[in-house]
Amino acid sequence: MAKDLMKGNEAIGAAAIKAGCRYFFGYPITPQSELPEYMSRELPKVGGVFLQAESEVAAINMVYGASGAGARVMTSSSSPGISLKMEGISYIAGAELPCLIVNIVRGGPGLGGIQPAQSDYFQATKGGGHGDYRLIVLAPNSIQEMCDLVMDGFDIADQYRNPVMILGDGTLGQMMEAVEFNEPKKRELPPKDWATTGIKDKNGKKRLISSLFIQPEDLENHNLKLQMKYEEIKKNETKFESLDVDDADIVLTAYGTTSRIVSNAIKALKKIGIKAGMIRPITLWPFPYGAYEKAADSAKAFLTVEMSLGQMVEDVRLGVNGKKPVYFYGRTGGMLPDQTEIVEKVKKILGGEI
Amino acid sequence: MVEQQIIIAGFGGQGVLSMGQILSYAGLLEGKNVSWLPSYGPEMRGGTANCNVIISEELVGSPIVKEADAAIIMNLPSLEKFEKFVVSGGNLLINSSLISEKTSRGDVKAYEIPANDIANEIGNAKVANMVMLGAYIELTKIVAKQSIIQSVEKVLGSSKGNLIQINEEALKRGAESVKCYK
Amino acid sequence: MKTVFDRTKALTPAAMHYCPGCTHGIVHRLVGEVLEELDILDKSTMVAPVGCSTFIYDYINCDAQQAAHGRAPAVATGIKRVHPDSIVFTYQGDGDLASIGTAEIVHAAMRGERITVIFVNNAIYGMTGGQMAPTTLAGQKASTAPLGRDKLHYGMPIRMSEMLATLDSATFIERVSVHDPAHIRKAKSAIKKAFENQITGVGFSMVEVLSTCPTNWKMTPVEALEWLKDNMIPYYPLGNIGNPKEVE
Ligand SMILES: Cc1ncc(C[n+]2csc(CCOP(=O)(O)OP(=O)(O)O)c2C)c(N)n1
Ligand code: SF4
Ligand SMILES: [Mg+2]
Numbered sequence: 032m033a034k035d036l037m038k039g040n041e042a043i044g045a046a047a048i049k050a051g052c053r054y055f056f057g058y059p060i061t062p063q064s065e066l067p068e069y070m071s072r073e074l075p076k077v078g079g080v081f082l083q084a085e086s087e088v089a090a091i092n093m094v095y096g097a098s099g100a101g102a103r104v105m106t107s108s109s110s111p112g113i114s115l116k117m118e119g120i121s122y123i124a125g126a127e128l129p130c131l132i133v134n135i136v137r138g139g140p141g142l143g144g145i146q147p148a149q150s151d152y153f154q155a156t157k158g159g160g161h162g163d164y165r166l167i168v169l170a171p172n173s174i175q176e177m178c179d180l181v182m183d184g185f186d187i188a189d190q191y192r193n194p195v196m197i198l199g200d201g202t203l204g205q206m207m208e209a210v211e212f213n214e215p216k217k218r219e220l221p222p223k224d225w226a227t228t229g230i231k232d233k234n235g236k237k238r239l240i241s242s243l244f245i246q247p248e249d250l251e252n253h254n255l256k257l258q259m260k261y262e263e264i265k266k267n268e269t270k271f272e273s274l275d276v277d278d279a280d281i282v283l284t285a286y287g288t289t290s291r292i293v294s295n296a297i298k299a300l301k302k303i304g305i306k307a308g309m310i311r312p313i314t315l316w317p318f319p320y321g322a323y324e325k326a327a328d329s330a331k332a333f334l335t336v337e338m339s340l341g342q343m344v345e346d347v348r349l350g351v352n353g354k355k356p357v358y359f360y361g362r363t364g365g366m367l368p369d370q371t372e373i374v375e376k377v378k379k380i381l382g383g384e385i
Numbered sequence: 386m387v388e389q390q391i392i393i394a395g396f397g398g399q400g401v402l403s404m405g406q407i408l409s410y411a412g413l414l415e416g417k418n419v420s421w422l423p424s425y426g427p428e429m430r431g432g433t434a435n436c437n438v439i440i441s442e443e444l445v446g447s448p449i450v451k452e453a454d455a456a457i458i459m460n461l462p463s464l465e466k467f468e469k470f471v472v473s474g475g476n477l478l479i480n481s482s483l484i485s486e487k488t489s490r491g492d493v494k495a496y497e498i499p500a501n502d503i504a505n506e507i508g509n510a511k512v513a514n515m516v517m518l519g520a521y522i523e524l525t526k527i528v529a530k531q532s533i534i535q536s537v538e539k540v541l542g543s544s545k546g547n548l549i550q551i552n553e554e555a556l557k558r559g560a561e562s563v564k565c566y567k
Numbered sequence: 568m569k570t571v572f573d574r575t576k577a578l579t580p581a582a583m584h585y586c587p588g589c590t591h592g593i594v595h596r597l598v599g600e601v602l603e604e605l606d607i608l609d610k611s612t613m614v615a616p617v618g619c620s621t622f623i624y625d626y627i628n629c630d631a632q633q634a635a636h637g638r639a640p641a642v643a644t645g646i647k648r649v650h651p652d653s654i655v656f657t658y659q660g661d662g663d664l665a666s667i668g669t670a671e672i673v674h675a676a677m678r679g680e681r682i683t684v685i686f687v688n689n690a691i692y693g694m695t696g697g698q699m700a701p702t703t704l705a706g707q708k709a710s711t712a713p714l715g716r717d718k719l720h721y722g723m724p725i726r727m728s729e730m731l732a733t734l735d736s737a738t739f740i741e742r743v744s745v746h747d748p749a750h751i752r753k754a755k756s757a758i759k760k761a762f763e764n765q766i767t768g769v770g771f772s773m774v775e776v777l778s779t780c781p782t783n784w785k786m787t788p789v790e791a792l793e794w795l796k797d798n799m800i801p802y803y804p805l806g807n808i809g810n811p812k813e814v815e
Contacts, residue, residue: 036410059698062425071711083699083711086667142617142633206448207406207421209413295446367449427694
């Protein structure tokens with residue numbers, strides 16, 4: 032198929048439909064409204080259901096119900112709306128329901144602004160909702176990768192019975208790039224033999240979707256089982272890209288839109304004879320700590336660049352584990368880091384000025 | 386490496402965003418790498434609109450244009466805001482129908498194109514954006530006129546396909562308007 | 568020279584950002600005039616919603632708190648319980664009040680919170696680009712209902728005023744419109760009554776104002792006023808909803 036030019040938000044919708052998603056529950060919010068709007072046009076054409084909920088709280092609980100009923104289902108929002116979904120996400124994780132949640136991040140906290148940001152990293156990767164749970168967080172840096180991760184994301188969710196989040200930002204949601212829809216790698220997907228489809232389907236056997244374990248022993252066992260699953264996910268699904276890391280004096284880390292600005296900065300650094308490389312986490316949870324083991328021996332310093340005032344940098348520090356200094360550069364509130372600012376920062380770090 | 390980084394700016398409603406999309410799609414049709422990034426804001430009207438377009442033979446890095454090879458400027462506030470982003474020696478295309486001021490940049494190639502006047506002469510005020518695009522591709526040859534015409538249909542939808550002829554005329558007149566600079 | 572028209576001192580000189588023909592500006596002015604006439608400007612706190620009118624705090628000359636989407640009645644409750652003698656009002660759109668914030672408005676009304684609510688119903692989500700609201704009329708097009716609101720899929724639009732009027736402590740509920748000067752005058756007297764109730768300590772008061780959104784309705788300002796008159800008023804009847812109740 033020839034490549035098409037698509038807006039990020041709409042490409043997510045197209046990829047989801049290609050991946051067999053037929054249910055979408057959402058609520059408008061800038062800068063992701065083109066996604067529900069796209070789904071309201073396109074889902075009915077393929078026999079699917081688009082429903083605008085009365086709130087994000089309702090939308091995520093519609094996802095809970097639909098997923099528990101065995102459907103491939105998704106929702107999307109942007110930062111303030113994702114905060115409202117957090118209760119539901121905790122219940123979904125607790126009940127081990129597969130689904131896809133899209134966060135097209137904007138500046139916070141509070142009502143904040145509507146321009147791109149990466150300040151929801153903690154919320155996405157370290158909890159947000161209550162309890163010992165994990166969200167699988169995928170962070171594309173192009174519209175093509177966004178489509179690929181959406182399609183694979185549904186399979187990952189089904190394989191592990193776990194919610195998956197696509198963490199984008201206003202730039203990725205709004206921009207257009209060429210896309211084609213590629214089949215994701217084949218995964219062995221377990222049957223949904225837990226879904227509530229009515230006892231008529233199961234010789235009178237009853238099923239329950241729940242996150243309630245009133246006996247402490249039971250709740251502990253449930254949590255231990257979840258942890259085993261999370262270990263499995265860490266082992267199998269951790270994903271990153273590395274660029275010229277082996278002989279780099281300084282290794283930058285960035286994800287999403289920021290990684291593209293950093294790749295420009297790295298080109299500019301090369302031109303002035305500075306050896307810089309980049310580790311680009313594609314899964315933010317599980318975070319690719321292992322990528323830093325070798326690099327922490329070879330590189331002189333690390334620099335993390337984010338559209339926040341320093342969130343992922345904490346994971347980079349865990350990865351580098353004190354072997355080398357880890358610096359940070361960030362812009363926030365909808366301001367984007369600039370490649371020349373990054374170049375200046377690198378020059379200062381390597382020149383011993385900071 | 387052939388690469389053009391472009392800023393297109395004007396009032397909302399001047400077809401600024403669709404101009405960028407048409408250009409990007411034309412690049413895609415020719416097998417190039419492209420990105421289009423719009424400004425966005427709340428729904429309330431009366432604001433300005435702009436977009437960043439990159440057309441490149443290599444993979445596009447950052448889609449944000451800070452050093453523009455060209456800027457297509459449709460109104461005065463946009464001239465004041467964006468002329469400084471054009472690289473030295475870059476192209477600055479100014480819609481002189483709405484902008485009587487000159488650019489303050491002495492180190493860029495400035496072209497004054499009476500886009501609205503030309504569009505009105507052709508008989509459709511809405512194609513001022515296509516006049517500017519005609520001028521731009523004449524200057525840079527980044528994509529062929531034929532690719533632009535093909536992408537107009539894609540971007541504006543087939544119902545507006547009967548506008549193809551008038552768009553073709555607008556592109557032609559735009560191209561002619563900058564020939565005298567050569 | 569004699570001054571025949573002046574800005575009420577309740578309004579700041581800031582230029583409003585609303586689209587041409589949007590009736591939010593008229594409603595702001597009515598609220599401002601009432602605050603000035605009742606001389607309560609300096610003891611009022613408004614709670615701004617999330618919607619096109621978020622920026623009302625730039626336009627009205629009194630204290631303000633900006634609330635999360637839909638939560639203004641809860642925020643107002645907090646303020647009023649701390650300063651029972653102050654005048655507290657919310658100004659909310661239909662997405663804010665009738666969708667995401669239904670729980671907060673229902674419970675503020677049920678408790679008979681002594682607050683004033685100005686509810687601007689334009690049958691659409693203005694700020695985010697014309698998505699369907701719970702108040703969007705059957706068949707009305709919206710960016711998330713491209714073929715028009717389908718009543719089999721979404722049910723029929725919600726009449727918040729009638730629903731709240733079933734609550735005994737919701738003492739004053741009136742629906743008004745601002746599509747022509749005569750109705751604007753009526754709207755003003757309803758708004759005035761809603762604030763007077765708060766001064767005298769009567770319970771919860773709400774005025775629902777039928778309003779236009781020419782931009783997202785994709786109409787000229789004049790067409791939008793006509794559309795409101797011909798389509799909204801038949802479904803959302805004007806006047807006092809239920810009898811004003813006294814709370815003992
Ligand atoms: C939790 C949350 N969800 C969604 C939004 C996005 N949002 C901003 S305004 C708005 C709707 C506004 O519509 P309405 O209340 O009818 O006001 P109008 O703009 O029409 O006056 C929405 C959904 C938000 N800011 N916060
Ligand atoms: S979008 Fe609608 S409600 Fe908002 S300012 Fe414009 S006309 Fe008014
Ligand atoms: Mg509204």
